[in-house]
Amino acid sequence: MSEISFVIGDKSIKASARRENDSIFVKIGAREFQFSAIAENLFKVSAGAKSHIAAAVKHKDIIYVDIDARVFEVREASSLHDSPAAFSHHAVKDKVFAPMPGKIVKIMVNKGDAVKSKQPLAIVEAMKMENQINSPASGKVKAVNFSVGDQVNTTSSIIDLELESAP
Amino acid sequence: MKKLFTKILIANRSEIAVRVIHACKTLGIPTVAVYSDSDKSSKHRLLADESVHIGESAPLQSYLNFEKIIGAAKSIGCDAIHPGYGFLAENAGFAEHCKKEKIKFIGPTAEAMRLMGDKVASRKAAHNAGVPLVPGMESTSSDIKAFAKFAKEIGYPILIKASSGGGGKGMRAVGSEKGLESAIESAQREAMKAFGDDRVYIEKLLMNPRHIEFQILADEHGNRIHLFERECSIQRRHQKIIEETPSVALTEELRQRMGADAVKVAASANYTNAGTVEFLLDQDGNHYFLEMNTRLQVEHPITEMVTGVDLVIEQIKIAAGEKLNPELSNLAQRGHAIECRIYAEDPDNKFLPSSGKILFYREPSGPGIRVDSGITNGSDISIDYDPIMAKLIVHAADRNTAVSKMIQALNDYKILGVRTARGFMIDVLKHEQFVYGNITTSFIEDHMSDSSNRNGDDQELAAATAAALSILSPKRTQAASANSQSRIPSPWEMIGSWSIGSSINE
Numbered sequence: 001m002s003e004i005s006f007v008i009g010d011k012s013i014k015a016s017a018r019r020e021n022d023s024i025f026v027k028i029g030a031r032e033f034q035f036s037a038i039a040e041n042l043f044k045v046s047a048g049a050k051s052h053i054a055a056a057v058k059h060k061d062i063i064y065v066d067i068d069a070r071v072f073e074v075r076e077a078s079s080l081h082d083s084p085a086a087f088s089h090h091a092v093k094d095k096v097f098a099p100m101p102g103k104i105v106k107i108m109v110n111k112g113d114a115v116k117s118k119q120p121l122a123i124v125e126a127m128k129m130e131n132q133i134n135s136p137a138s139g140k141v142k143a144v145n146f147s148v149g150d151q152v153n154t155t156s157s158i159i160d161l162e163l164e165s166a167p
Numbered sequence: 168m169k170k171l172f173t174k175i176l177i178a179n180r181s182e183i184a185v186r187v188i189h190a191c192k193t194l195g196i197p198t199v200a201v202y203s204d205s206d207k208s209s210k211h212r213l214l215a216d217e218s219v220h221i222g223e224s225a226p227l228q229s230y231l232n233f234e235k236i237i238g239a240a241k242s243i244g245c246d247a248i249h250p251g252y253g254f255l256a257e258n259a260g261f262a263e264h265c266k267k268e269k270i271k272f273i274g275p276t277a278e279a280m281r282l283m284g285d286k287v288a289s290r291k292a293a294h295n296a297g298v299p300l301v302p303g304m305e306s307t308s309s310d311i312k313a314f315a316k317f318a319k320e321i322g323y324p325i326l327i328k329a330s331s332g333g334g335g336k337g338m339r340a341v342g343s344e345k346g347l348e349s350a351i352e353s354a355q356r357e358a359m360k361a362f363g364d365d366r367v368y369i370e371k372l373l374m375n376p377r378h379i380e381f382q383i384l385a386d387e388h389g390n391r392i393h394l395f396e397r398e399c400s401i402q403r404r405h406q407k408i409i410e411e412t413p414s415v416a417l418t419e420e421l422r423q424r425m426g427a428d429a430v431k432v433a434a435s436a437n438y439t440n441a442g443t444v445e446f447l448l449d450q451d452g453n454h455y456f457l458e459m460n461t462r463l464q465v466e467h468p469i470t471e472m473v474t475g476v477d478l479v480i481e482q483i484k485i486a487a488g489e490k491l492n493p494e495l496s497n498l499a500q501r502g503h504a505i506e507c508r509i510y511a512e513d514p515d516n517k518f519l520p521s522s523g524k525i526l527f528y529r530e531p532s533g534p535g536i537r538v539d540s541g542i543t544n545g546s547d548i549s550i551d552y553d554p555i556m557a558k559l560i561v562h563a564a565d566r567n568t569a570v571s572k573m574i575q576a577l578n579d580y581k582i583l584g585v586r587t588a589r590g591f592m593i594d595v596l597k598h599e600q601f602v603y604g605n606i607t608t609s610f611i612e613d614h615m616s617d618s619s620n621r622n623g624d625d626q627e628l629a630a631a632t633a634a635a636l637s638i639l640s641p642k643r644t645q646a647a648s649a650n651s652q653s654r655i656p657s658p659w660e661m662i663g664s665w666s667i668g669s670s671i672n673e
Binding site: 002004006008009011013015017019024026028029031033035037041042043045047052053054055056057058059063064065066067068069070071072074076099100101102103105106120123125126127129130131132 | 336349353356357360404511513516517519520521522526527529550551552553554577578579580581582583584586587589590592593622623624625626627628629630631632633634635636637638639640
């Protein structure tokens, strides 16, 4: 019997697992699931009378699980020792990120401009679709880090803001 | 079988290129794939008999580059090009260029494409043929004041559409004059990028219509037929995601009338080959001509499932000068078919494109289940191209069974590495209003924002699966390296160069 703690989003889930013949039994709270491997990365899961097919792959510390047409990103709690903040940079309001990787087609503001919350700041294009990025808050443009034509990913800030101090 | 063509080049990529290759193989015609830098190990390249590299990943350097594609066709002895959909499929200049080089373009003539591709001119042609239209501008303009004036006349909400448009590109709904100018600019920019033409015009936005289209086949001898309708009302961002046929909204009488109108539109353009006439159907059962798509549609498989006709084979026969088989005018709709489009997109993040590497891929199978896909394990989903990866199509005797079969097939379809809307589409298929057939183009806005409709969100089950994986393969850290390390190579791969009956070093 081994115990593993997992994190999905902001939820922690504790699982205990044991191996018996060709099956793996996993217990979470009062629920028990029986797994049999169908192929590499593919399982039959039985919970009661109904069975599901699940796929799971581990890639760079994240276990991706596909079950009932939903995909979950599961992390082992023990892999989260380094800054959990790295996962939540989108909550930072003074930096403006692209919603998906793409190319900048328009930047509507310059350094020093005052901006209002929800004001359009830039347009990023990917897969032939334009997506407008709006300001997450009111404030002043501190820096514009990219220019039109640049490729951006979702982790580097396109525009830095100096937020209006709270009243 | 009579020889139709010597060799066909497929000027496209991904699932539609694969689909066309299948039809060519059925007809015994050799195929040539073209590919860009990022498609070097793509499925369509591997399945074709031969392949030619045509340039860098950016579409303008490869799949949109006339010279390179026609150059490839000539250098390798192709006498026909199938354009698939998107890219050059509706580019009249390309069709003309092919004709000049004596290569048959498998599709309509440049003239028909130009007339129907210009949404403003095609509306005029349909009107002259006696087919009803959605109220809209009779010409495009470069003057924002002209747009504002017209919008005021027909009243908001209005819809901005690209004159060369399709697939929701360059399309914007505008509720009041305030948002008009920026919406027009943005639509123009997007239209320029998608079609190389920034002309846009305005139409009245009908409230809660259904989107119903008719499949047309027309040979080069004046024979034209329709192959019934496809209901394509389930859309997000003006792009279809679930299509079905037959439509529950059509009576036999209305089906006959709309089908006859669709054939009239095709006739008004002297249209040849496969095409689709799109209509909006309002809540009182009035239909309005929307546009004609002068290409094979993404959703063509559902028509194939209920009619038994292989539309790509028909396209190739028509292009080779054959007459439509007279038996095609006695077709019936058998059973019910549904298609779900599998895009690389994140339904939890406004359906924005999701790019990356496919870490795990497994298609569903079973009676009446068809998957048209352009991807496989390890495929890279690039930001350079349209995010469609595959289409899942089911066929059953009746609508309820088809819906259940689709839900099961979506559950069995496994894709890891990029996000898809499979779960979201199950929520749509299980929604009470969908089950009743009460669907309109605003279905997703109207019914799907409520997360209580969400099925299959069992995080504990997901964590349990992660635990099972950790126990079974504790040492594997990365999918790709795991696959290559755990695979036992066949002796044939390790033996080096060899041959039977002679020495290779002679």
